[in-house]
Amino acid sequence: MNWIILVIAGLFEVAFAYCLGKAKETTGNEMYLWYAGFLISLCISMGLLIKATQVLPIGTAYAVWTGIGAVGTVLVGILVFKEPATFLRLLFLTTLIGSIIGLKAVSH
Numbered sequence: 763m764n765w766i767i768l769v770i771a772g773l774f775e776v777a778f779a780y781c782l783g784k785a786k787e788t789t790g791n792e793m794y795l796w797y798a799g800f801l802i803s804l805c806i807s808m809g810l811l812i813k814a815t816q817v818l819p820i821g822t823a824y825a826v827w828t829g830i831g832a833v834g835t836v837l838v839g840i841l842v843f844k845e846p847a848t849f850l851r852l853l854f855l856t857t858l859i860g861s862i863i864g865l866k867a868v869s870h
Contacts, residue, residue, distance in 0.1 A: 775807045781803060783838070
């Protein structure tokens with residue numbers, strides 16, 4: 763169950779990065795709504811990370827959480843914000859995914 767909580771925390775990390783990207787593109791009240799989404803996503807992500815680290819090793823949990831956030835944010839950047847999907851970006855993204863899976867596989 764704690765791994766599921768950790769994955770959800772990582773997804774909320776992607777959500778707060780997405781909100782930052784959207785806030786950068788907007789002005790006025792809409793910008794403040796995106797910043798509110800950022801703060802809400804941040805609080806949920808951190809709260810779930812805290813919950814997961816009560817059972818999972820902190821080093822592994824933090825690395826997996828940031829890895830999910832990094833992979834998700836790069837994918838959102840490519841798919842939503844039209845960032846380049848170069849061969850090297852995708853190669854390193856693949857190695858990052860492999861590292862996350864590896865950390866999960868070897869954790870106790």
